[in-house]
Amino acid sequence: MSxxxxxxxxxxxxxxxxxxxxxPALTPTYKTSVLRxxxxxxxxxxxxxxxxxxxxxxxxxxGEQDDDLILNFAKPGESAIGExxxxxxxxxxxxxxxxxxxxxxxxxxxxxGRYRHKKESYLAPLDPNFGGCGRTITDADGAYRFxxxxxxxxxxxxxxxxxxxxxxxxxxxxxxxxxxxxxxMYFEGDPxxxxxxxxxxxxxxxxxxxxxxxxxxxxTIPMDARxxxxxxxxxxxxxxxxxxxxxxx
Amino acid sequence: MVxxxxxxxxxxxxxxxxxVHIGCTPNFAGIAGVYDADLGVSMVNDQTRGQxxxxxxxxxxxxxxxxxxxxVEIWQADAAGLYxxxxxxxxIADPNFTGWGRCPTSADTGEYVFETIKPGRVPFKDGRLxxxxxxxxxxxxxxxxxxxxxxxxxDEAEANAQDPLLARIxxxxxxxxxxxxxxxxxxxxxxHLQGEKETVFLDI
Numbered sequence: 001m002s003x004x005x006x007x008x009x010x011x012x013x014x015x016x017x018x019x020x021x022x023x024p025a026l027t028p029t030y031k032t033s034v035l036r037x038x039x040x041x042x043x044x045x046x047x048x049x050x051x052x053x054x055x056x057x058x059x060x061x062x063g064e065q066d067d068d069l070i071l072n073f074a075k076p077g078e079s080a081i082g083e084x085x086x087x088x089x090x091x092x093x094x095x096x097x098x099x100x101x102x103x104x105x106x107x108x109x110x111x112x113g114r115y116r117h118k119k120e121s122y123l124a125p126l127d128p129n130f131g132g133c134g135r136t137i138t139d140a141d142g143a144y145r146f147x148x149x150x151x152x153x154x155x156x157x158x159x160x161x162x163x164x165x166x167x168x169x170x171x172x173x174x175x176x177x178x179x180x181x182x183x184x185m186y187f188e189g190d191p192x193x194x195x196x197x198x199x200x201x202x203x204x205x206x207x208x209x210x211x212x213x214x215x216x217x218x219x220t221i222p223m224d225a226r227x228x229x230x231x232x233x234x235x236x237x238x239x240x241x242x243x244x245x246x247x248x249x
Numbered sequence: 250m251v252x253x254x255x256x257x258x259x260x261x262x263x264x265x266x267x268x269v270h271i272g273c274t275p276n277f278a279g280i281a282g283v284y285d286a287d288l289g290v291s292m293v294n295d296q297t298r299g300q301x302x303x304x305x306x307x308x309x310x311x312x313x314x315x316x317x318x319x320x321v322e323i324w325q326a327d328a329a330g331l332y333x334x335x336x337x338x339x340x341i342a343d344p345n346f347t348g349w350g351r352c353p354t355s356a357d358t359g360e361y362v363f364e365t366i367k368p369g370r371v372p373f374k375d376g377r378l379x380x381x382x383x384x385x386x387x388x389x390x391x392x393x394x395x396x397x398x399x400x401x402x403x404d405e406a407e408a409n410a411q412d413p414l415l416a417r418i419x420x421x422x423x424x425x426x427x428x429x430x431x432x433x434x435x436x437x438x439x440x441h442l443q444g445e446k447e448t449v450f451l452d453i
Contacts, residue, residue: 009335017452022262023393030264032391035311039443040423042452045414049371050384050399051453053334054324055349063284072283094256105288107272117268117278119318119356131283133275169265169272175336177324178453180386180395184263198264201393207261233257 012238013047014178015094023201030197031158051178057103059137066135069108069148073131080130082111082149084225087168087185087213090142094236098142102234105135105171106146113154113164122154147225153192165192165199174234185230188214262394267318269388274320274353289322289351292365296345299328299366303435304400307359308387311443315359319389322351323363323400325382330369367402373413380408380415387440397451400438403431414451423449 025037065072070080087106091099109115109132112124116132130149138144153163167184174180186193193199193212202208210233219227270278274287293301304323307315326332331342333349342348352361370378383400401409409415409428418424426448429438440448 009338011336011338017259019452021258025393027393030391030393033264033393034391035314036316036389036391036442037311037393038396038447038450039311040447040449042450043414043417044452045417046374047453048373048379048414049332049337050324050326050379050382051397053332053336055333055347056335061288066284073280092257094259096255096257105272107268115268115271116280117271119267131271131275131280133272133280133283135272135284169263169269171265171269171273175334177384177386178397180322181260181262182265182269182388182395183260184266201263202261204261207258210258211261211263233260235259236256 010175010237010240011052012240013052014176014235014237016044017235021204021207023203027197027201030201033201047176047178052176054175054177054179055173056101056175057137057173062135062137067146069130069132069134069146072134074129078129080110080149081127082130082152084147085150086145086147086219086221086225086227087230088143088145088216088219088227089213089230089232091138091144091172091174091232091234092142093174093234097236098138098140099174099234100138100140100142101175102138102142102144103135103173104138104144104232105133106168107133108148108151108168109154111149111152113152115154124152124154150187153190158197162197163192163195165190165196170232172232172234176237179234181232181234183232184211186212187228188212264390264393265320265388267390269318269320270353273351277353287351289347289349292347292350292363294345297366298343298345299369301364301434302367303362303364304383304429304438305360305362305435306429306438306440307361308354308389308440309442316354316389317356317359319354319361319387320351321354321361322349322386323365324349324384324386325365326368326371328366328369330371332371370408377411377413378408380405380412382412385440396442397453398440398448399427399451400429400436401427402436403428418449423447
C-alpha cells in the first residue's frame with residue numbers, strides 16, 4: 001500500500017490527545033449526541049503497535065479527477081453550478097512536521113445546500129453535474145489541493161430553525177491509526193458559524209477558529225476560481241530513542 | 250519565561266454527520282462512477298495467509314436502537330502478527346492482506362460485516378504478547394470524536410487472560426464487552442455506545 005520509500009518511517013507513540021480541546025462526547029444542544037455518547041470514562045493506555053501503525057495509501061489508487069468535484073460527476077462537456085473555488089493547505093503534525101502521503105477524503109452539499117444522499121429530503125434541488133465527493137494524497141511537503149464549488153448552508157432537524165454553515169467534511173489518515181481524524185472546514189465570515197450547535201460542541205473558541213478557512217486571494221486563479229486555505233494538524237509523535245525496543249526493531 | 254515548545258494544536262474533531270457515506274463510501278451511497286470501488290471493502294484475496302473469519306455486529310445507542318448511519322473501520326495485524334504499515338519495522342507483512350477495512354452499517358438492519366482473517370499476536374511495549382485483537386474506530390452522526398475500541402476473541406481465553414490492555418480494566422465485569430462471541434467461523438461483536446452494557450472505549 002505504501003509508495004513512500006523516500007521517507008524514513010517513524011515508530012514512536014503519539015502525543016496524548018488533549019480531550020479538553022476536542023468536543024466532549026455529550027453535547028445536548030447537538031441532540032443526537034445524547035443517546036450516542038459513552039457515559040463511562042475512556043480507558044487510557046499509551047500507544048502500542050496497534051495504534052502506532054496505520055494504513056498508508058499510494059497515489060496509484062487515485063483517479064485523474066478525484067480532486068476535481070466540479071468535473072468528477074459531471075456529464076462530458078458540463079460542470080457543476082456554483083462558486084468555483086480551490087481548497088488547499090498542508091497536513092502537519094503537532095511538531096509542525098509535514099505529513100506526506102496522507103489520504104484526505106472530502107464530501108459536501110451542492111451550491112444550494114443539497115446532499116446527494118437518499119436520506120436527504122431538503123427541497124433544494126440536486127445538481128445533475130455534482131456528486132459531492134473527492135479525495136487526494138498529500139505531497140512530500142504535506143500539501144494538498146482540490147477544486148470544487150462552495151457548498152450552501154442547509155437546514156437540519158435539531159432545534160426548530162437550525163442551519164448548518166457552509167462546510168466541507170474532511171476525513172484524514174496520517175501514518176498511524178491513532179491519528180485518524182474526521183472534521184469539518186468552514187468559510188471565513190460566515191455568520192452561521194457562531195450559531196451552529198455542531199460547531200459549538202467544541203469548547204475552546206481558538207479550536208473553532210482553526211476550522212475556519214480564510215479567503216486566499218494570492219492563490220486565486222484569475223477569471224476562474226477563488227481560493228481558501230485550510231491547514232490540518234494531526235497528532236505528533238514522540239522520538240523512540242529511549243523507549244523499550246520493539247521486538248526485531 | 251522559558252522557551253516555547255513550538256507545538257501546534259491538533260485540528261479539532263467534528264462529527265462525520267449522517268452523510269459520511271458520500272465521502273467515504275460513495276458507491277454505497279448511490280454515487281456511481283466517481284471511484285471504481287469503495288475503499289476498504291475488500292481486505293483479503295485468494296492468496297491471503299491465515300484463517301478466514303467473518304466479523305459482524307451492530308453499533309447500538311443508549312435507547313437500544315442500532316445505528317443505521319454509522320461507519321466502522323478496523324485495523325489489524327496479519328496472521329503472523331505483522332502490520333501492513335511502514336511504521337511496523339519488524340518485518341514484511343503479508344502483501345495480500347491490507348489490514349484495514351471500512352464498512353457502513355446497513356440502512357436496514359444496522360449491521361456491519363468484515364470478511365477478514367484472524368490476526369496473529371502482536372507484542373506490547375515491554376515485549377509481552379498481546380492477545381489477538383482487532384482495533385475498531387467508529388464514527389456517526391451524534392459522535393463528536395471517533396471512538397476507539399478493540400475486539401478480542403472468545404476462543405482465546407488463555408491469551409485474553411494475559412493481555413496487558415484487558416488487565417487494565419478495573420471493573421472486571423466490563424472486560425466481556427470487548428470479547429466477540431463465536432459461532433462457526435463468525436464472530437459477533439456488538440458495540441454499545443452507552444448504558445449498562447456500554448463497551449469499553451479507549452483514549453489511546
